[in-house]
Amino acid sequence: MGQRIVVRRVLRGQTGPSGGPAFTDVLGTCLAWDADSCLVERADGEQVRIVLADVVSGKPVPPRPPVRMRVSARDAESHTAALWPTVETAPLGAWVLRHETAPVGRLRKRANSCLAMGEPGRPVPDALAEVAAFYAARDRDPLVQVETGSDVEAAVAAAGWEPLPVGASELWLASVSRVRRALPPSASAPALPVELTGTGPHAIAAAGTGCDPVAEGHAALDRDWVGLHGLAVDPSYRRRGLGAAVVSRLLDWAAEQGALTAWLHVETDNPGGQAFWEALGFAAHHGCRYYAPASSASAGPVSR
Structure with missing residues (x-):
């Protein structure tokens, strides 16, 4: 009990698409299990009692990730802008060009790179050319930050850009x-x-x-x-x-x-x-x- 499970059961008196018995799945948290039935609570709070004689199969499933873990990498990374109020930004499709206008001490990669996550709204080689022009105009070396293993990373690598030997993070x-x-x-x-x-x-x-x-x-x-x-x-x-x-x-x-x-x-x-x-x-x-x-x-x- 307390485990997140999915149970497949027969819908008695109903016919499925193939002409045989109809089935349905119930996904939720198991609240009770006895000799005759089990009680499952769905995510919306509805409780479903299932007669064990109607159960076709069942198995545990991993807990649903918290809402915060389901946000996109781009949305999560967008919060980094709050760290440095002197960072100038400009959109490039879903990408974000970032430039620290008044750096103190060393230049920070996150504040002086393009957040290259999502679609730039043009072919990636063209977007990278715009990235290079943006940073050249501000006396910065061009740099993009990508999500590891993403399609964008593959496209950036295919365009001839190379990963830095340092700075990989989670x-x-x-x-x-x-x-x-x-x-x-x-x-x-x-x-x-x-x-x-x-x-x-x-x-x-x-x-x-x-x-x-x-x-x-x-x-x-x-x-x-x-x-x-x-x-x-x-x-x-x-x-x-x-x-x-x-x-x-x-x-x-x-x-x-x-x-x-x-x-x-x-x-x-x-x-x-x-x-x-x-x-x-x-x-x-x-x-x-x-x-x-x-x-x-x-x-x-x-x-x-």
Whole structure:
């Protein structure tokens, strides 16, 4: 009981398309099972009692993914725009050209690349030519971000662009409330104080007693989604729960603002980070990587 199942049963007194008995399937959660019948609750709340003598077959089915896990890769990635308010965007069909107008420090690939997910509204080689022209006009190397294994990735590769040797990542999602419950009790009473600063939809949580924090993380709200970015802990202060404390402070703030879904990017070559986020209830939604023209992919583009 409690398992999601599908049951095929006979519809007595009815004839099927082939002239034989009629059948129907009932999909839902098994609430009860006894010697005579089973009770199945459909997704809409309707409860169906099925006489076991009418059952033709049945089997368990995987739980239905949460709504947040059913969004498209493009829709999930669109929330990253909230991280950097200085990013200029322009549509290219469903693609989005992104350019950081006032970068601070290193150039970020996500903020200085074309989100190439969905249909660009023209042949992919033509779209890539427009991408190259857009970034050339802004003194940037052309770069596209694609969903790993997608048709767009195959078309970009067929056009002669090559994947960057670094930067492959996965976008992970979780329920804000679930993560807050999964955080250890020590996260609310860290070894060092964690202060929250920020304005509007942006916040920074930092742990430390001096001017230079020893642990820090950033968050940005976009409707009821909150993005976490740049979580870092000084190596000499690791294993003290400061990373969890920073996440706890950011998600407390996000929950107060009405956030329901948390997202972040984890690089594929960071098993430690993956284990940390998985323990808090995050799960990978999709993978993504960057492509550049063959002439610049091996050397690496300006964006890092």
